[in-house]
Amino acid sequence: MTARDPDVLIRAFLDEGRTELPDRAFDAVRRDIHRTRQRVVIGPWRQPNMNMFARVAIVAAAVVVAVGFAWVTFGPSQFGVGGPRPTPTAAPTPSPRALPTTESESPLEPGTSYVTADPFFVRVTFTAPDGWEGKVGGEYLAFANPTGREAPSGGVTFSKFVIVATDPCHSDSEEGAYEFAVPTGSVDNLVSSLVNMDGTDASTPVDVEVDGYFGKQLTLTAPASFEGCTLSPDGYVVWQLPLGTKYSFVAGQRSRLWILQVNSERLVIDVPEVPGQSAQEKADAQALFDSIQIAPAY
Amino acid sequence: MHRELVDRAKRGDEEAFDALAREVGDRCMAIACRILRDTALAEDAVQAALILAWRELRTLRDPGRFEPWLHRILTNECYAEARRRTRWSSNIRLLPVDGQLEAGGILTVNDRDQLERAFRRLTLEQRAVLVFHHYLGLPLPEVADHLGIPRGTAKSRLHHATAALRASVDADARTPSNSQERLA
Numbered sequence: 001m002t003a004r005d006p007d008v009l010i011r012a013f014l015d016e017g018r019t020e021l022p023d024r025a026f027d028a029v030r031r032d033i034h035r036t037r038q039r040v041v042i043g044p045w046r047q048p049n050m051n052m053f054a055r056v057a058i059v060a061a062a063v064v065v066a067v068g069f070a071w072v073t074f075g076p077s078q079f080g081v082g083g084p085r086p087t088p089t090a091a092p093t094p095s096p097r098a099l100p101t102t103e104s105e106s107p108l109e110p111g112t113s114y115v116t117a118d119p120f121f122v123r124v125t126f127t128a129p130d131g132w133e134g135k136v137g138g139e140y141l142a143f144a145n146p147t148g149r150e151a152p153s154g155g156v157t158f159s160k161f162v163i164v165a166t167d168p169c170h171s172d173s174e175e176g177a178y179e180f181a182v183p184t185g186s187v188d189n190l191v192s193s194l195v196n197m198d199g200t201d202a203s204t205p206v207d208v209e210v211d212g213y214f215g216k217q218l219t220l221t222a223p224a225s226f227e228g229c230t231l232s233p234d235g236y237v238v239w240q241l242p243l244g245t246k247y248s249f250v251a252g253q254r255s256r257l258w259i260l261q262v263n264s265e266r267l268v269i270d271v272p273e274v275p276g277q278s279a280q281e282k283a284d285a286q287a288l289f290d291s292i293q294i295a296p297a298y
Numbered sequence: 299m300h301r302e303l304v305d306r307a308k309r310g311d312e313e314a315f316d317a318l319a320r321e322v323g324d325r326c327m328a329i330a331c332r333i334l335r336d337t338a339l340a341e342d343a344v345q346a347a348l349i350l351a352w353r354e355l356r357t358l359r360d361p362g363r364f365e366p367w368l369h370r371i372l373t374n375e376c377y378a379e380a381r382r383r384t385r386w387s388s389n390i391r392l393l394p395v396d397g398q399l400e401a402g403g404i405l406t407v408n409d410r411d412q413l414e415r416a417f418r419r420l421t422l423e424q425r426a427v428l429v430f431h432h433y434l435g436l437p438l439p440e441v442a443d444h445l446g447i448p449r450g451t452a453k454s455r456l457h458h459a460t461a462a463l464r465a466s467v468d469a470d471a472r473t474p475s476n477s478q479e480r481l482a
Contacts, residue, residue, distance in 0.1 A: 006464040007432075012405045013413040013463075014433040018337050021327035025345050029323075030316050032345075033352040038310060212353070264346045264378070296350065 037212045096125045099142055105133040108144060113291075116142040116158055122262050124158050124269075127291040129284035140241045144288060146281050154277045156288050157270040161247065163240040164190070167198040168222075168249065169229035171237045187215045187259050187266055194220060194257070197238065199229075200249070208258060210269070211294045215260035222249040250274050263296050304361035307352070315355070319348050322365060326372050332429045333376045333422060335414075343379040347372040369444040373426045380422050409467065416466035424459035427452055 096113035099120075100106035108114060108128035115125045119139045126144070128134070132155070134144030145155020166177055195202040195218065203219040226236055235248035249255065249272075258269040269292070271285050300321060306314035326347060330340035351368050358367050405413075417425065430441040442452040 006467040007460075009405060009409055009413065009467055010428070010460065010463050011432050013410065013417070014332055014429060016405070016410075017328070017331045018340070019324055019328040019331075021323040021344055022341065025327075025341050026316070026320060026323060028345055029319055029348045029352075030312070032349045033312055033315055036349060036353050038308075038356055039353055263350055264342070264375075 035214055037209070039212060099134055099136050099144070101136045105135045105145070105147075107147065108132045108134050114144075120158070121160055121265055122158070122267050123295040124267070125291075125293040125295075126156070126288050129288055132284065132288075137245070138243065140243065141245060146284065149281075154272065154274055154281045154285065156285055157247075157268075157272075159241060159247075159268050159270070160265060161239040161241050161268060163242075164193040165197060165237050165239060168236045168238050169199040169226065169231075171234065172230045172232040187261050190259055190266055190268075191216045191218060194218065194239075199223065199236075200238065208260075210258055210260055211292060213260040213262050213267070213294055215258060215266075217256070217258050220249075220255045220257060222251060222253045224252045226251050260294070262294060267294065300364050301361045304355070304358070304364045308355050308358070308361070315352055318364075322368060323348065326368065329369065329429055329434070330372060330376050332433055333373065333425045334380055335418065339379045340376075343372065343375040346379070347375040350375070366440075366444045369430070370446045373445055376426070377422050412466045413463060416463050420459050420462060421455075423447075424455045424462075427455040428459045428463075431456055 096115040097109075098117040099108075099114045101119070110128055110130035110132075112128050113125055114128055114134065115123050116136055117123060120136045120142045121139055124142065128144065129146075131147050132144050133147045134142070134155075136142040140160045141157070142159075143155055143157040149155065165171060191205045195205065197220075199222075201221040205216040205218040208215055208217040220238070222236060222238075229236065234246045236250070237246045237248050240246050252275045253272055254274075255270050255272040258271075260267045260269070269289070271289050273282060300318055303314045303318040303321070307318055323344065326344045327340060330343045330347075331337055334340045334343065347368065350371050354371075358364060417428075420428070426445055427441055430436050430444055431438065436444065438452050438456065439449055441456070442449040445452065447455075
């Protein structure tokens with residue numbers, strides 16, 4: 001092998017470059033882990049690398065269990081031979097279903113766990129209330145809402161938005177221009193954009209934790225009437241998703257927002273209350289929110 | 299080496315995790331820099347990977363496998379950082395080499411230029427395999443383990459990536475005058 005050997009050159013090329021992580025990065029990690037709770041592990045370990053012997057052993061064990069079950073269920077005890085049949089055991093908790101990625105919202109089975117799977121950027125698991133529908137709208141949006149209600153009214157929305165209107169009341173003019181919220185920035189800078197938005201009332205943001213993830217909670221309230229506003233055809237637009245989807249409030253909407261730092265991204269959970277929403281719908285939305293579990297997308 | 303620190307960190311000992319991060323951080327930075335070809339992005343990816351590792355540490359069954367497990371998280375964070383960069387910036391930043399060009403090394407300026415261009419044309423997944431194999435010196439089965447991919451996939455990616463880089467070097471060797479034109 002000579003010095004001009006391509007493999008030697010490739011290795012030499014890869015040898016060049018920085019090899020030290022600066023102290024500021026270590027300091028940042030130290031600060032962040034102090035604020036980050038470790039995930040609690042419940043249940044058996046996942047075994048990603050299983051050798052062939054172990055696989056065969058597990059398959060054999062499964063066959064034995066299946067034969068045993070069949071014997072107990074359909075065997076002699078069925079015909080009055082042998083002891084009493086065993087009491088059935090509870091079925092294991094099923095894995096959450098993927099929230100549909102269909103063009104329009106799909107009905108959700110009540111009491112079933114759904115997860116905002118690929119392509120949504122975070123895995124949010126929740127339990128569906130009775131009479132709700134939902135979908136994953138892409139990498140940046142997933143939602144569930146009472147069947148028949150136009151999303152997001154009265155439902156729960158999960159999103160990653162990056163552009164905040166400065167004045168939703170004048171969404172058709174330059175005054176209503178959008179403020180670019182840094183996509184990978186902090187929760188605080190997004191909260192600041194929302195609090196400073198003209199026309200909506202914002203509650204004082206408070207620190208919160210949802211399923212181990214930290215962030216801020218605040219409530220935005222739209223005016224009871226949009227009289228005097230100059231709205232674009234999209235209405236009272238408060239923010240925009242990266243691919244252009246606009247999110248508009250209805251008059252009198254009161255949106256409770258949880259903005260959480262999930263790894264390097266910000267997950268925004270919106271639980272809006274709108275005029276005409278029933279007490280049952282509010283209770284269902286709260287129950288859905290209370291059931292939320294969050295995990296990174298991989 | 300890391301086992302005791304990992305055990306302590308799994309029990310929530312932040313000091314232990316800090317010490318662990320300082321043991322593995324430089325190596326992570328070296329890997330991320332080489333995959334992403336951008337020190338700022340690499341720094342972000344390593345930070346994100348270490349924080350995610352802290353959060354998920356209790357899911358790591360065997361403390362002895364901390365580093366392969368961390369490397370898998372790290373490469374995923376590298377991919378995520380690169381995707382974010384692609385999505386939010388139409389500009390491609392050039393690699394800041396940090397003044398580490400070796401005078402008297404075996405690479406000429408032209409070699410470096412050719413390899414850099416060829417490397418940037420590779421997919422991130424191909425780059426990762428190259429870095430783990432050629433830079434860390436891991437054999438293919440271990441590369442596959444660290445990246446969480448089948449061995450066949452690792453082998454295929456390595457083959458295509460190496461072939462592309464070799465072709466760039468070979469092509470350049472056939473046209474020596476090009477380098478002078480570019481440097482002029």
